[in-house]
Amino acid sequence: MSVTPATEPAPQGTPCWLELGTTNLPACTDFYAGLLGWEYQPDDSGYLTAHTDGVPAAGLYAFPDGPPLPTTWTLYLSVNNVANTAQRVTMLDGQVAVEPREIPGQGRLMIAADPTGALIGFWEPATMWPFAQGGAGAxxxxxxxxxxxxxxxxxxxxxxxxxxxxxxxxxxxxxxxxxxxxxxxxxxxxxxxxxxxxxxxxxxxxxxxxxxxxxxxxxxxxxxxxxxxxxxxxxxxxxxxxxxxxxxxxxxxxxxxxxxxxxxxxxxxxxxxxxxxxx
CATH class of the missing domain: 3.10.180.10 (2,3-Dihydroxybiphenyl 1,2-Dioxygenase, domain 1)
Known part of the structure; x- marks a missing residue:
């Protein structure tokens, strides 16, 4: 099965991104390159976008200095407005863990815990947001x-x-x-x-x-x-x-x-x- 990139805006609630936060970014990039064949494109901040068959598949970044945090994968769901989503999460007895914030030129994100305690991300893309799905490494x-x-x-x-x-x-x-x-x-x-x-x-x-x-x-x-x-x-x-x-x-x-x-x-x-x- 081949990788399928997004060709139109994802409906709300659709998985739209995977992201790994880690204290050992070099080791993780080598691991997933060897395992999944990912190739990486860095931005000015050091954030790495992993590609499979030329399509963005995931993001990897190093946690900032401070108390050590466990390496964690976060799933993001597409939303039209993260600020409104944050309000609805709170109304539905969830808890906002990372307040809505803008990633310049790309979109806005927010991370919350559902009422049972599991963390999930929400992403409001500013432009078309390609995300590899349905193939090897995707x-x-x-x-x-x-x-x-x-x-x-x-x-x-x-x-x-x-x-x-x-x-x-x-x-x-x-x-x-x-x-x-x-x-x-x-x-x-x-x-x-x-x-x-x-x-x-x-x-x-x-x-x-x-x-x-x-x-x-x-x-x-x-x-x-x-x-x-x-x-x-x-x-x-x-x-x-x-x-x-x-x-x-x-x-x-x-x-x-x-x-x-x-x-x-x-x-x-x-x-x-x-x-x-x-x-």
């Missing part, structure tokens, strides 16, 4: 792992008018897909006993690998590059998946969407769920 999917599925669904449905579809049984396996006028955009998983007690709500982001490489070889490559596995490669209805940790501690899922395996009805609620916070 964004493939994201799902929210949370302790309160109903509350998370209600928050994002109110914020973006998503429709929800339950794909589990809603009890032993509670996973909803959020759609907008048809297309599936994001997933939401209620964390169960398979997660360590106290695991905080968080987003899991998925980046594609080519069928020629495959997830198994990509996972091996991640280890060779100094990373480690949080979950060995496994089959799913969405593709073959592995969860990796980069050299600085950032957690990301790799997926080969050409390898889809349906889950038998009797296995619903028993499939392993990967916990990036379980060391």
């Amino acid at each position: 964004f493939a999917w994201a799902d929210l792992h949370t302790t309160d599925g109903k509350l998370a669904d209600e928050f994002f449905v109110s914020l973006f008018s998503f429709d929800t579809e339950q794909v589990g049984d809603g009890i032993d396996y509670d996973y909803t897909i959020w759609t907008l006028d048809g297309p599936s955009l994001l997933g939401r998983l209620r964390m169960g006993a398979e997660f360590e007690p106290g695991t905080p709500p968080h987003w899991m982001n998925y980046v594609g690998v080519s069928a020629a490489l495959g997830v198994d070889l990509a996972a091996t490559r991640a280890i060779q590059l100094g990373g480690r596995l949080h979950a060995e490669p496994f089959d799913s209805p969405y593709g073959r998946i592995a969860v990796i940790e980069d050299v600085a501690g950032g957690v990301l899922s790799l997926v080969d969407t050409s390898r889809r395996t349906p889950i038998a009805e009797e296995d619903i609620g028993t499939a392993a769920v990967d916990d990036p916070y379980d060391d």
